[in-house]
Amino acid sequence: MSEEKHSGGRPRDADxxxxxxxxxxxxxxxxxxxxxxxxxxxxxxxxxxxxxxNRWNTKADLVLEAVFEETGHYADAPLxxxxxxxxxxxxxxxxxxxxxxxxxxxxxxxxxxxxxxxPAFREALRERFVKPREVLVIDLLQRAQDQxxxxxxxxVKMLSNFIHGAFWYALLNGEPVDARLARAIANEIxxx
Amino acid sequence: MSEEKHSGGRPRDADxxxxxxxxxxxxxxxxxxxxxxxxxxxxxxxxxxxxxxNRWNTKADLVLEAVFEETGHYADAPLxxxxxxxxxxxxxxxxxxxxxxxxxxxxxxxxxxxxxxxPAFREALRERFVKPREVLVIDLLQRAQDQxxxxxxxxVKMLSNFIHGAFWYALLNGEPVDARLARAIANEIxxx
DNA sequence: TAAGTTTATAGACTGCGGTCTATTATCTGG
DNA sequence: CCAGATAATAGACCGCAGTCTATAAACTTA
Numbered sequence: 001m002s003e004e005k006h007s008g009g010r011p012r013d014a015d016x017x018x019x020x021x022x023x024x025x026x027x028x029x030x031x032x033x034x035x036x037x038x039x040x041x042x043x044x045x046x047x048x049x050x051x052x053x054n055r056w057n058t059k060a061d062l063v064l065e066a067v068f069e070e071t072g073h074y075a076d077a078p079l080x081x082x083x084x085x086x087x088x089x090x091x092x093x094x095x096x097x098x099x100x101x102x103x104x105x106x107x108x109x110x111x112x113x114x115x116x117x118x119p120a121f122r123e124a125l126r127e128r129f130v131k132p133r134e135v136l137v138i139d140l141l142q143r144a145q146d147q148x149x150x151x152x153x154x155x156v157k158m159l160s161n162f163i164h165g166a167f168w169y170a171l172l173n174g175e176p177v178d179a180r181l182a183r184a185i186a187n188e189i190x191x192x
Numbered sequence: 193m194s195e196e197k198h199s200g201g202r203p204r205d206a207d208x209x210x211x212x213x214x215x216x217x218x219x220x221x222x223x224x225x226x227x228x229x230x231x232x233x234x235x236x237x238x239x240x241x242x243x244x245x246n247r248w249n250t251k252a253d254l255v256l257e258a259v260f261e262e263t264g265h266y267a268d269a270p271l272x273x274x275x276x277x278x279x280x281x282x283x284x285x286x287x288x289x290x291x292x293x294x295x296x297x298x299x300x301x302x303x304x305x306x307x308x309x310x311p312a313f314r315e316a317l318r319e320r321f322v323k324p325r326e327v328l329v330i331d332l333l334q335r336a337q338d339q340x341x342x343x344x345x346x347x348v349k350m351l352s353n354f355i356h357g358a359f360w361y362a363l364l365n366g367e368p369v370d371a372r373l374a375r376a377i378a379n380e381i382x383x384x
Numbered sequence: 385t386a387a388g389t390t391t392a393t394a395g396a397c398t399g400c401g402g403t404c405t406a407t408t409a410t411c412t413g414g
Numbered sequence: 415c416c417a418g419a420t421a422a423t424a425g426a427c428c429g430c431a432g433t434c435t436a437t438a439a440a441c442t443t444a
Contacts, residue, residue, distance in 0.1 A: 009390025010440040016392090034309050037430060048393045050433095059431070112364060113305035117226050122366055130365060151383075158358070158380040165357025166350070172304060172360065173322060174314055188350040191343075201420025202410040208422090229400060240423045242403095251401070 024066040033110030060114035086144035094182035225302030252306035278336035286374035
């Protein structure tokens with residue numbers, strides 16, 4: 001099912017994708033998204049430029065996959081820990097997201113930027129980055145309501161937008177996205 | 193004070209800036225930010241390309257000025273209206289911002305994108321677009337606290353981040369930024 | 385082996401943002 | 415009127431993303 005037919009024709013180089021993604025990740029983390037050219041990535045991976053375009057439509061698609069494959073557990077959060085309050089779980093989740101962002105050298109900012117000019121890529125980013133995190137947060141907030149930690153009068157979908165919005169807003173405005181922000185967000189969401 | 197010395201040398205064409213900005217606004221609204229080239233703007237304005245670069249550093253700088261000069265009253269909101277509740281004032285403010293966004297064909301999204309790759313421009317955008325709106329919202333929320341419409345336990349700075357964040361998040365994710373969103377934000381901020 | 389198919393590669397090409405240069409035009413001060 | 419300064423213009427130039435073409439390589443099926 002995961003294997004394509006491939007009835008005839010030269011097969012794709014099995015290692016190319018991996019070495020391209022590795023080179024992409026390395027270079028983007030070292031130099032930043034727009035300081036790295038496709039040509040440089042191809043050269044570092046030891047393939048021709050066209051080989052990249054055979055596998056990804058755009059630079060943004062490639063970087064998205066490279067960044068989110070290695071750290072690709074976009075749903076392995078330490079959520080649903082019954083020993084902690086939902087507020088602390090939210091805080092821990094945000095700290096994890098922010099840490100990941102930081103160690104990726106924040107190509108996310110560039111990916112969000114790229115998404116503004118490319119609807120197809122925006123959808124891809126939404127599927128791989130945005131939605132999984134929305135689901136986690138909404139689940140957590142609903143659990144908080146079930147356990148009485150959060151008032152039933154609150155609109156969890158809107159609160160999720162507040163949470164992610166506050167984090168995007170800080171990120172895109174160049175403000176620190178760190179544990180302090182995580183605590184401030186969690187505090188204000190679970191305000192008494 | 194607003195007049196420069198200009199002791200010698202050919203003076204700048206007094207009309208050029210205006211016609212460039214007019215052409216920019218027209219073309220960007222018609223075709224969208226990245227469908228309009230600097231060359232096209234220069235041609236439409238009847239000047240050489242370099243003349244644009246004599247006045248603005250980048251395309252983003254030019255578009256920012258063009259968009260925010262005409263609708264440049266970034267602080268003329270119908271705020272501080274003692275006849276309305278703060279909640280309704282916030283809602284009205286957001287509707288106004290969203291309407292402006294809509295009729296500008298949302299080059300704002302492209303400007304936010306451009307800001308991610310250019311720290312100098314990010315600062316310019318922050319000064320002309322971000323900060324003035326933050327000030328308005330924070331003032332409004334503080335007034336709400338003074339009048340008892342909003343609990344003193346709330347962190348107005350964080351609430352402002354929630355408000356603007358929710359709006360940016362919707363905008364950058366391609367979701368509708370309209371009166372419905374404005375009401376939902378205001379409702380959740382002033383939740384009982 | 386031969387035909388057909390797909391990939392890999394090198395390299396040309398387009399369009400864009402932005403820079404740089406040389407030339408010409410227009411101002412000020414002496 | 416002349417010298418110096420700044421602006422406008424046309425056009426070359428660079429780097430980059432993305433497209434396209436021609437050719438060589440590697441596979442499958444008959």
